[in-house]
Structure formats: C-alpha cells, structure tokens
Amino acid sequence: MAETEQQQPDIDLSVVVPLLNEEHSLAKLAEKVEEALSESFRFELIFVDDGSTDHSWKEIEQLSQKCNWVHGIRFLRNYGKSTALQAGFERSRGRYVATMDADLQDDPFEIPEMIRMIKEEGYHLVSGWKKERHDPLSKTIPSRFFNKVTSWVTGIKLNDFNCGIKAYKREVIENIHLYGELHRYIPLLAKWEGYDKIGEKVVKHHSRKFGKTKFGLSRFMHGFLDLVSLVFVNNYLQRPMHFFGTIGVLLLVVGGIINLYLAIDKIVYGAILGDRPLLLLGVMLMVLGAQIFSIGFLGELFFKNRREHRDPNIKETV
Structure with a gap:
C-alpha cells in the first residue's frame, strides 16, 4: 500500500x-x-x-x-x-x-x-x-x-x-x-x-x-x-484586424472598382445601370466588406478580454 x-x-x-x-x-x-x-x-x-x-x-x-x-x-x-x-x-x-x-x-x-x-x-x-x-x-x-x-x-x-x-x-x-x-x-x-x-x-x-x-x-x-x-x-486572437480587416478591405476595393467602372460607363456613355447585375454585385461587395471590416475593428477593441468560461458546478469531493 x-x-x-x-x-x-x-x-x-x-x-x-x-x-x-x-x-x-x-x-x-x-x-x-x-x-x-x-x-x-x-x-x-x-x-x-x-x-x-x-x-x-x-x-x-x-x-x-x-x-x-x-x-x-x-x-x-x-x-x-x-x-x-x-x-x-x-x-x-x-x-x-x-x-x-x-x-x-x-x-x-x-x-x-x-x-x-x-x-x-x-x-x-x-x-x-x-x-x-x-x-x-x-x-x-x-x-x-x-x-x-x-x-x-x-x-x-x-x-x-x-x-x-x-x-x-x-x-x-x-x-x-x-x-x-x-x-x-x-x-x-x-x-x-x-x-x-x-x-x-x-x-x-x-x-x-x-x-x-x-x-x-x-x-x-x-x-x-x-x-x-x-x-x-x-x-x-490578438490581431483580429489582420484577418477580418484584410478580407473587408479586399471586398471594399473590388466593390469600389466595379462601381467606379459603372459610374464612368454611366457618365461617359450614358449607360442604363438599373438592370445590370454588376451594379448589385458591386454594392453587395462594398456592404459586405464594410461589415467584415467592422467585425475586425470590434475584435481589436475586445482582444484583451479572455474567453469566458463557466466553471463546473461541483457537487461534492472526497
């Protein structure tokens, strides 16, 4: 023993x-x-x-x-x-x-x-x-x-x-x-x-x-x-903006380029944009990019907070 x-x-x-x-x-x-x-x-x-x-x-x-x-x-x-x-x-x-x-x-x-x-x-x-x-x-x-x-x-x-x-x-x-x-x-x-x-x-x-x-x-x-x-x-965990921010900025840039192209097409050539799917795509990319960028920003604000966890409810010990 x-x-x-x-x-x-x-x-x-x-x-x-x-x-x-x-x-x-x-x-x-x-x-x-x-x-x-x-x-x-x-x-x-x-x-x-x-x-x-x-x-x-x-x-x-x-x-x-x-x-x-x-x-x-x-x-x-x-x-x-x-x-x-x-x-x-x-x-x-x-x-x-x-x-x-x-x-x-x-x-x-x-x-x-x-x-x-x-x-x-x-x-x-x-x-x-x-x-x-x-x-x-x-x-x-x-x-x-x-x-x-x-x-x-x-x-x-x-x-x-x-x-x-x-x-x-x-x-x-x-x-x-x-x-x-x-x-x-x-x-x-x-x-x-x-x-x-x-x-x-x-x-x-x-x-x-x-x-x-x-x-x-x-x-x-x-x-x-x-x-x-x-x-x-x-x-x-300590740099969420590196992940979310990169994706968000990329989507914003792509959406911005699409919308800039459409704006030039409208101003220079008088193109009708209302029925063009590319317009919807450009707007959606910019909105999505802004949202993802915001997630990264919020993550930066809270990155020092440790992950919350509940301690187990111990009934008894011997």
Whole structure:
C-alpha cells in the first residue's frame, strides 16, 4: 500500500482519471494503479466523475475511504472530458501528472517509463500511442485519419493525439487551460506555451471489458471543428484586424472598382445601370466588406478580454 498523505504529503505523481458511467472498472483500475506505481512513487489517484448516472461516485467514495491516496471530484452534471481533466489538474499536487481513461483499456504500468522519459530525456510531456488497438473499425479508421490531419496541421509528429494516457511535467498543466473538447490538443496547447519537447511512447491497449465506448461521429466532427477554431484563435486572437480587416478591405476595393467602372460607363456613355447585375454585385461587395471590416475593428477593441468560461458546478469531493 502506498504511503498515506499524513505520512508523506510530498506527492511525486498525480494520476487524473476522468470518467462517465464506469462503475464496474474503478476498483480494478485503482488496484492496477497501486500495483504499477506504489514501489516507485508517492502518488495520488484523482477520479473526476463527469456527471455519471450509475454508481460510479459510490465506488469512488468507498475507494477513498479505504485508500488515502484516492480522491474524487463529482460534477453535478456532464461537462465533458476537457473540463473534467482541468478540474483534476487543479486538484492535483504531484511534481508530475499523468492522465488515463477509466475503462481499463489504458495500462498504468506504462506510466513509470513515461515519467522516466520526462526526467531523463528532457521531455515536457509524453503521449501514448496505441499502435495495436483493440477497437472496432468504426473508431480506428476515423481516428487514424484525424491523427494524420492533426499532425500535418499542427506540425507535431504524434501518431495518436487522442490517446488517453499521457504524462506531463507539472509546469505544463499549470500553463494551459482546457475547455470544450480541447483535451485532444493538449500537445498543441503546450507547444504554443513553449513546451515543445513532446515525446511519444508505444503503449499497450486492452479490450474494453465493461460499458460501451463514448466515441461517435459527432465527436469526430467536433474534433476537426475545434482544431480549426484553435488554430484561428491562436493566430488572430490578438490581431483580429489582420484577418477580418484584410478580407473587408479586399471586398471594399473590388466593390469600389466595379462601381467606379459603372459610374464612368454611366457618365461617359450614358449607360442604363438599373438592370445590370454588376451594379448589385458591386454594392453587395462594398456592404459586405464594410461589415467584415467592422467585425475586425470590434475584435481589436475586445482582444484583451479572455474567453469566458463557466466553471463546473461541483457537487461534492472526497
């Protein structure tokens, strides 16, 4: 059994596990985590119950009563994996932080080697790679496509961005903030904060024993939309006029040239303009350009404001 918090308050490693309706997996997961980590680390295990409707929280309470190193956070409703991870990060106390899923598909015996890579090889974070997956094709094929595109867009050479098992230096998780579905892009968020030493380790992936996967087509689409949004916000958050202003001015210029041409045609040649579609196009381009330019101007006025986010409504902790 690992040393208790009272005996050894200095924590080497915090393991954060977000979960939703995984009551049958939690006791076995805690047992495996203790077996994998107790000899090498002073550790804590933080379960974040993201609004489960089964008996997951009851299991967490029972585990926390038996094991001083088990802690729990319970949300009043479902907020999503990113918010659950963020809550776990804020509760954690370890010099290093690891994350893993609660469905027993991730293997906690991979964590010590990932921490060694951070300590000895100088990585800021190490991400797992489920090279041999035990998932249905409906999940593996979209995931491979998603990872290829994400690696190409971000320039980060990882094969499995969405792998649940990862390890971090504490300073990394202290300098990023997760919301929405951004847990997929923690390596990218870390890179933008200057933590660009990102490693990857092939990890074991076990078949799901209990429950069912939460993966679906909507999550796949949300992932790509989040990537587009994230790249855009990073590039233009502090200079929105560079994006909107450029488009707006371009449309204004094109619309102005069209209308100038029509005005000359009217004045010099007496052309009738009322039935010419080009007039409508020129006016529409100028109006649209002015509107887009105004969006950029308003963005410049508010760029210092941070994105608003609601903190989760935590029901109880143990």
